[in-house]
Amino acid sequence: MKSSRAILFWLLCFVLSLWTAIANGGSVRFAVIGDRTGGHVEGIYEKMIDKVETYKPEFALTVGDMIEGYRDDPAWIIHEWNEYDSMVSKLSMPLHRTPGNHDIWSDLSDSFFTARIGAPYRSFDLRGIHFVIIDNSRFEKTSEFPPDQLNWIAEDLSKNKGAAHIVALMHKPFWYDTVADGKPDTLHSLFCQYGVDAVFTGHFHDYFSGMFDGIIYTSVGSSGAETVPSPTGLYYHFAMVTVDDKGISIVPVSFEKEWKWDDFTIGEMKFTSKAKADGLSVTSPIEITDLSNLKEAKYEILLENICPDAPVDDTVRWTLPDGWSVTPDFAPIHLAHGQSKTLSFSATCSDRLYPLPTLSLMYPYASGKVFKIEQPLRVLRVADCVRAAEPPAVDGSLKEPVWTNAVTQLFAPDGSDMATDTAMFYFAHDDDNLYLAAICREQKMDSISASAADHDGGLFGEDCVGYFLQPDLTQQTSYQIYFNAIGTAFDQKLVVGEDGYADADRSWNGKYVVKTARGNGFWCVEIAIPLAQWNLKAESGHEWGINFRRKQARLRGMADFQPPIEYEPRSYGRLVMK
Secondary structure, eight states: OHHHHHHHHHHHHHHHHHHHHHHTTOOEEEEEEOOOOSSBOTTHHHHHHHHHHHHOOSEEEEOSOOSOOOOOOHHHHHHHHHHHHHHHTTOSSOEEOOOOTTTOSSHHHHHHHHHHTOOSSEEEEETTEEEEEOOOTTOSSGGGSOHHHHHHHHHHHHHTTTSSEEEEEOSSOGGGTTGGGTOOOHHHHHHHHHTOOEEEEOSSSOOEEEEETTEEEEEOOOSSBSOOOOTTOOOSEEEEEEEETTEEEEEEEESSOBOOTTSSBHHHHHHHHHHHHHTEEESSOEEESOTTOOOOEEEEEEEEOOOSSSOEEEEEEEEOOTTEEEESSEEEEEEOTTOEEEEEEEEEESSOSOSOOEEEEEEEEETTEEEEEEEEOOEEEEEEEEEOSSOOOOSSOOOSTTTTOOBOOOBOTTSSBOSSSOEEEEEEEOSSEEEEEEEEEOSOGGGOOOOOOSTTOSOTTSSEEEEEEESOTTSSEEEEEEEETTOOEEEEEEEEOTTSOEEEETTOOOOOEEEEEEETTEEEEEEEEEGGGGTOOOOTTOEEEEEEEEEETTTTEEEESSSSOOSSGGGOEEEEEO
16 A cells, blocks of 8 residues: 555656646657648658657657548558558657548548547647647538537646646648637637647648737648648748747748748738739630640730738749740739739640640738749630430430530649540530539459448549539639549538638538449449529520549549649639530
């Protein structure tokens, strides 16, 4: 009994000594690692793990998106987690993982995460710091949280409000659209009430930071997922965090150097996003109906200085791929705040459409700070939607005469030759329905992956076709609709905000009649979409915004109509009702 009491006494002394060390000059160092996936770049994450190891933090945490996921195949999920574990096995310190939408996307993936890593939302104490892991992997805003998790967060924070420091981690930065804009946010209110000191998020693959009501918010950018350098030049990185008697300090660490926590703030992030959308835009895109006949086309770009602190003072320049010419190929620009200017150009392509010419301009986002806006020449590929004299039978046979005018020229997301077997897309309509069909060639039929059976399930990593439909060209609202090779649908409504980012509403569910079939070396899908759900009728001459793609699991490749596929409807082509 005395021995047990002695052990308990020394344990209590040890814990108290740690707390005292932090409060009186001791320090704790840990790393926060950004997204690996959402389009991972081979080899980058492994090198970032090596970089983390050189700093020898006491422990490390992630902000989610560690596997590509979105494939409800148990063997594949296990394979991806084994692959990830092999990458981080080099770390000599403990690693604590936050779930992202690529880690948990369905009930099945949730069960694998829980069995392998632990509860998706949980808390723990390390070196006198209370950590709270929040699971927002399948939600787009706080209001979508199930009550049990919100109640747990409030209860956990209440129990631990006396901790020397409290740090929260979650994948999606809900604070971008709420706290940073001065809007109510349930999580932020809880953080303020119970003394949270710092919040780390990921998902955007961009670094930005902000201080709100004394709470340090940090979006850790990509540690291996597809991204571009920030306006400051910060590229792939992780965050090194030190907690001592001065508080919490955060240093982004790239392969080349260390950066300041506030080098790029959320206010600057929002401004640059808006400048990309509104500061430079192609107002008269080139309409492409025949890829084999790209004649000279005239178009206009609009430049506007929306920066109140500095003029736009640079030269618009074009980067031209082989086969393209643009006249003039540069134009000096000087615009004071509020001024705008329209420039006219002509373009000719003697070879292939993609990749497109790129327009660049150095644009101010604060006094003494500029960043490069790069916009590709905007084109509109056109797909014909033929009128059906008789409604096709949605049976997967594609035998009706209406299925004769296929779109077959597709591209990889970067504009290169598509990295999939061939695919054929068909479009038809009558007054009340939009009809879609696709034939996807497959050289190895037994490799087809299509196991997601629940609506909005994890089918993005499976064999599937996807459509982006904008029924009203005057509205920045569109609909993302995917179907896998067994006819399961995933859909959501997309609305672009003032900052140029699209908010996804997964609660939106469309109505479809779907039938899939398989044949000798192909699988196909046939779909009828009732237009009444949009209060529309499809009439000859109407135009919709559209983009579409085929994804092939075996080759892990994509074939796109108008690359790169983005949520922003201005990147779409046109579907013309005949």
